[in-house]
Structures are given as structure tokens and as C-alpha cells.
Amino acid sequence: MSESRVRFFEQQISILGYNQSLQALDWMKEVMSAPAYARHDGTHYYNHLVDVAQDLLNHGIRDQDIITAALLHDAVEDVPGITNNMIDAKFNTKVTKMVDLVTKEPGVNYKKDDLLKILYLEPILNNPGAALIKTADRKHNFSTLRAASPEKKMRQAIETEKFFFPFFKEAMERYPRYATYFLSAKTAIKPHLMEIKEHYDEVNVLKAKIAELESQHIKHRISK
Incomplete structure (x- = not known):
């Protein structure tokens, strides 16, 4: 069920043309698929990131930078080696600022x-x-x-x-x-x-x- 939600979200941001958000999603799926990133309910941690971003979309939030930052909001805090500088290089300063604030x-x-x-x-x-x-x-x-x-x-x-x-x-x-x-x-x-x-x-x-x-x-x- 959780993976079907991920696919639905991916389709939705693809239709919206949010290529930056798709890049963030692919990155987090890659680095957070290891067993170390399982949540207490047994799901991969990136499912949490998707559900957070999806809820914002469901309520009419259509700022791609916000959706992208939502997908990355735990990256610096939870993934060893990921830094604000990496996020800034891959995305933009606005995304980096939001991620930094919630870290x-x-x-x-x-x-x-x-x-x-x-x-x-x-x-x-x-x-x-x-x-x-x-x-x-x-x-x-x-x-x-x-x-x-x-x-x-x-x-x-x-x-x-x-x-x-x-x-x-x-x-x-x-x-x-x-x-x-x-x-x-x-x-x-x-x-x-x-x-x-x-x-x-x-x-x-x-x-x-x-x-x-x-x-x-x-x-x-x-x-x-």
C-alpha cells in the first residue's frame, strides 16, 4: 500500500512538471531504501517524506520548492554525508534554507x-x-x-x-x-x-x- 502511494505521488508531480521534485524523490529513494531507514511501522523512511509532501499537495500547496524541500526535510539530519552544500548544488538556495531550518x-x-x-x-x-x-x-x-x-x-x-x-x-x-x-x-x-x-x-x-x-x-x- 505504501509503495502504491509513492507511485501515485510520482505520477502527480510528473504531471505537474516538477522535475526538481522528481530528482529529490529519486535521490531519497536511493539513499533511504536500506533496512537502517525503516520506520517503527516497518515502512521505508522515504515513504514518510512522500506522505508529508503529498499532504501539502492535497491541500493545494503548489510551490515546487516547498514540495522539493518536503521530500528532503530529513536528509541532512538522518543521512550521513548529506550536507546543505550538496542540497544547494543539486537544487537551489530556497530549498536549502527550508531544509536547514527544519534540521x-x-x-x-x-x-x-x-x-x-x-x-x-x-x-x-x-x-x-x-x-x-x-x-x-x-x-x-x-x-x-x-x-x-x-x-x-x-x-x-x-x-x-x-x-x-x-x-x-x-x-x-x-x-x-x-x-x-x-x-x-x-x-x-x-x-x-x-x-x-x-x-x-x-x-x-x-x-x-x-x-x-x-x-x-x-x-x-x-x-x-
Whole structure:
């Protein structure tokens, strides 16, 4: 099913005449077909890149540079040897800038304090294309969480509610022409986010009850 989506996307950008995007797609398929690039749901990682770019197309985004950068948005961060200079040489400065903005710096603990917001999301907000790509990325990542551990689901839920919902809101205000897309991300994510939080709370309550029953059972055995 995932490969049929890739073929459909390839046909669509071919019809649109997005030769630059086709080049990016071919490149990512080549470098991300190895088993090392399988996602937690078992699909090749480049399927994520395609799904991110496809969602933007589905919502009327027809800027070829944005679609190309969406296909390359994890290249520098995840593929050893790929650099911004390589992307600039193969594509253009606008594509490189968007990819650079959504690429996290190695060695930075973005989970500490509000560094995700200050060092990462706020600079992204200054570029409409990068903001769209980051939104599509979070939207798709959240849609694939069903195969993730409960702990990862909860971490993603908390991070999204704290940092990304305000990010979507700010992006809507800054870029009215893309407001419907930023709104679509929150609309798509929120029901799943609430489901994760509710399930996590239910599991914790159940664990607490089990621990209490076990404690009572041990006390009862000791008292005998």
C-alpha cells in the first residue's frame, strides 16, 4: 500500500512538471531504501517524506520548492554525508534554507526547558515554506504513532500540545493564505492526542490498582 502511494505521488508531480521534485524523490529513494531507514511501522523512511509532501499537495500547496524541500526535510539530519552544500548544488538556495531550518542541530537537547520552541520552532516560523513542512511532518508523524510504545505516544502528545499547537496558531496568524492547512493539522491531531492521554491515564490507574492489590495480598500472607 505504501509503495502504491509513492507511485501515485510520482505520477502527480510528473504531471505537474516538477522535475526538481522528481530528482529529490529519486535521490531519497536511493539513499533511504536500506533496512537502517525503516520506520517503527516497518515502512521505508522515504515513504514518510512522500506522505508529508503529498499532504501539502492535497491541500493545494503548489510551490515546487516547498514540495522539493518536503521530500528532503530529513536528509541532512538522518543521512550521513548529506550536507546543505550538496542540497544547494543539486537544487537551489530556497530549498536549502527550508531544509536547514527544519534540521535539528546535533548535540542540542531540545527536550530541555523550552529549547524546542526557542532554538527550533521560532526560527522556522520566519519562513512560510519551512512552517508548512514542519506542520506536515508533525501531522504525519502523529498519524503513525499507533505502532509506537505508550511512553513515546505520551511524550509526543505532551510535546505537541505544549509546543506545536501554539506553533500552528502563530503560523495561521502570520500566513493567512495557508491558514487552512495549519488548522487542518490541529484538527487531525487533536482527537488522537486526546485518545492517547485518556488511554495513558486509564493504564496508570489500572497499574495503581494492581499494585495496591498486590500489596494487600503480600500483607495478608505476612499476617498469616
